[in-house]
Amino acid sequence: MHLRKGTAALWLSFNYWWGRRSLQSRLIAAYIIIILGPCLMVSIYSYRALNNTYVRDAVERNDYLLQMERLHILNQIEVMERAAQMAYSDKEVQAYLTNENEPQLEELVNFNTNTNVNISRIQFNNPNIEHLRLYSASENLHEIWPIIFREERVAAEAWYQAALKLEGQESWSFHESDPELMERFSGQIPKQTPKVSLLREISIPAGHHVGMVQVDMLLERFTPKTYTDVRDSQSQMFLMDPQQRLFTRLDHSFLEGNGGMADAISQRLNTYKNTGEWNMHYSENGESYLFIQTPLERIGGFLLNVVSMEGVMKDISHTRNRIIAAFVLFIILVSVIAYVMNAFILKNLRRLTEAMKKVRRGEAYTGITIRGGGEVGELAHHFSKLMNTINTLVAQAVNKQALSKEAELRTLHNQIDAHFLYNTLENIKMLAEIENQRAISDALTSLGGMMRYNFKWSGEYVKLGDEIRHIENYVEVMNIRFEHPIMLELAVEKAYLELEVLKMSLQPIVENSVKHAWTGLEEDVQERMIRIQVSEAAGEIFIAIRDNGIGMTPERLAALHGAVYAKEETEAGFQEADGGRKSGGIGLRNVHQRMQLFYGEEYGLEIGSEAGAWTTVFMTLPKVLLTGDQRR
Template structure:
């Protein structure tokens, strides 16, 4: 096995070794992008799946709690019916009598207390039966409320009723037989019900028991509703683990295998004490959520199919995978094009070397850029130059001409070469222990990167502030009294969106015009950012300089509000334009965010100048405080 792996690795290495450098770089970039993409995608898949299932669990628990409230209301109604019945002393006297009553007294009881007992059931139509079973053979049964205990003594729960010492007994049954026709099959008895049974005592002994029954379709209407839901079904489980449900519902009622699995999972839920269980039946995922109904010793269950959840997760996974492949494909194309541009000079150098080997005399390689390719090109051109000098003076002149052209092209330094050069100078400064020069070069490099990297109009406040810090650090090289930058930014505001280069012109204006060199004390520029009550962000930039004369300040603010660019005040010297930078910032803010936003300048001569910027609160990465779809934003 190990030999096969080594063989395949060697074959792949040999195949890659024969590819061009551009192909190998593109393959390396794809692998570098693919591995993190797979890791992040798997993490996102797990998060999406857990989120969907969590939402399904919460929704199931919410429905159960609503149904539990209905059940508690029915429980209270049944308990109230019991209390009202046993509170009637005439009924208890009749049940405990030692002699048969005459017909007149029976008629009187029937018209009085027994009618009240029937009215208790009539007033609560959800109660199916209200019956009092007497342990007294001397009384007469009065249908449908007074019966002899012999009618229910064969019930399995009857023998243990005395051991409960007067406590309520709640029973769930899947049938509702007619007690008056127990030997007659009734098609309507296939209705599950719940019974409340309680012993009745008088004179220190049990004289009978009272039973209140309610059909489960009234006791738990959502579990036994007539509305068919193909994705979920609610059911009731008693203390013994028996499950009662609407058999007409096809979700569980028509699926015996699912019903058996629910019974097993419910038993496991009770054993572990968990409110939910996930399981599968015939490779179909399901979720079982339960909540106890302590008053009756039962549980309310909700079985939910996770097919729809898995379908949504699968759809999200496909979209993420498609987006990844699209992104990787796009980046691969861009990488291929960039590599073609970067390696173009290398291919040209290779072609030139092949021509020299064939005896041809190339005219030189006008290659730009630094690094190894530039160095190789330089030495190759020097070699060609030396060879051509030995051949003829004319060839030498031509080579010198090409070399001059090459030096001209080398002067066109791109930004990356300039960054590298600044880094080299910075390293030299650090080697000479010139920390001030090194820090200044770092700040200058940061400014240049920020200026050259214009990938969009919007940046975070954090990036703009960092650029201002670099700018102030570079400017402080010029001053004997450095400028102190103070920041007071509200919590969570570093990630808000601002327009790129919207704060730096204001700071630059302060650096150039705020101090005339005669001031005493520390020079300070303070930047405050805070959230206004109307979901706006207010950024204040304040210096402690000489300020602006009142009339000039009024003209400056008025000029920023005009639409025409020609209204900006011109200095008499003609060497400087006053207010252009501030007006550009104001107009850009209004262009991108709308007229309610912009810039206002305040000042007091001899004390301060303050520029106040108003922006909508928008987070750079798409989140916001309600303004992510601001109607005024361009």
């Protein structure tokens, strides 16, 4: 959950930062992203192809060296087999080895002078052969060093016994050292010179053991690249015998720092023998190697070339860096070109932006000319149209402000006239009191209050108590006309006197009752009563203004509803029965529309009436208290 919130916050932060970048910056970033995607894919594909190519080249190159060394080994095998065959097939050698009698001195001299020299010439003609030895089972044999020996010298050796078991077939054995047979029992330490030996049993006649022929060759001559003195840190050849012993150079060997390499080679050779599958890739200590092998069927061993990938990886890394550098330069070049082109394309947009900034700072707009079409040209055209419209509206506003100032001056002038009228009324009131005309004095007081209430228009809203005082003054003034006065009954709790109402919203309703409620009645037949009642329900205020006049028929009430609630102002209404004078529908309509304008369409007036009995106007408005001049 926290991770999701953190990710969302990070994304919002990035969107905010990205949204504040300029259009040109975002376009350049978009170009780079569009180019970077294919470049990355091409880079990955190129790197893989390059890696495969370098590995394939390394395999082919080292496999070629391995095959050349294999050919050399096969040649050496031929040399050793030919030498063994020449020594084995010599009749005089066979006769000497099978002789069970004590040879005469003359025979020994002749054999040593002729036959032994010929055998020595075999080794001389093949300098890579280290030893050519013949072993005899005869107890009376005279040894002729370093070629002819009694079998008893080596009969106990494991390699010798293994050769005997092959019964005349070739036996190949590998040795870590080359012991000297002439000093075998003198305690001399054998030279640590690895060698390979070819052994073949001598049977004359077939099935009758006579002895053994042995041809030795040092491994440094048998496989010179395995024991080369040229130190190559990138590759190393190994020779593995049938017992899976590894023979190679000891100094600067890969085996020194990689303890698991020998076991890995042995395991992979076993897998190759069983399944024919060979895995050439190997890694240890953070280094990668290739195992390239070829079998040596004639001796039952394998020739292996271990190649270090360090140099190859350096070449790959160098080439990869050049490719990356080329891509980076390409992206930079494309970005520069895109920046220049965007700067040229967005030049008009920047001009338009500067013009907008000047207008925002309040400077006068003098117009902007952008040639060419496109979105920027269309935007500039509409901006010019907009500014012309704004200038027109500003001119109209200035004109209205001037008219408002003029109206204020007129209002001030009217206020001066009103003060003159107030002072005049006060003077008349003082004369009435001097003449002891209390009724006239009270009427003038009420009329002055009405005039002050009407002229003092500081806002649309007043307290309900102020509006009721105005109605009281109005009723007192109107009662001067009637023989039977109108009684005003107030059913208003004191708390409701602080309610907010629209100014001059109740007075037109009361005036409508005064003018029309008792028309046509005998003035002495009933008491005239107007009752104002305030109630509250569900957070709304209901004001009922009821008279006990003649009421209205359903037809006349429907006509009045049509006049009050009509969407458009018309001449609709209803005529009085005695002469065609319009009813109070216009005043009620104005109050209803003002309430809907200031409070909302759900508020307004509702009218009810019963012919010959009463008429009630219901006013619905929200409950808002006024404290001083503040609404709450």
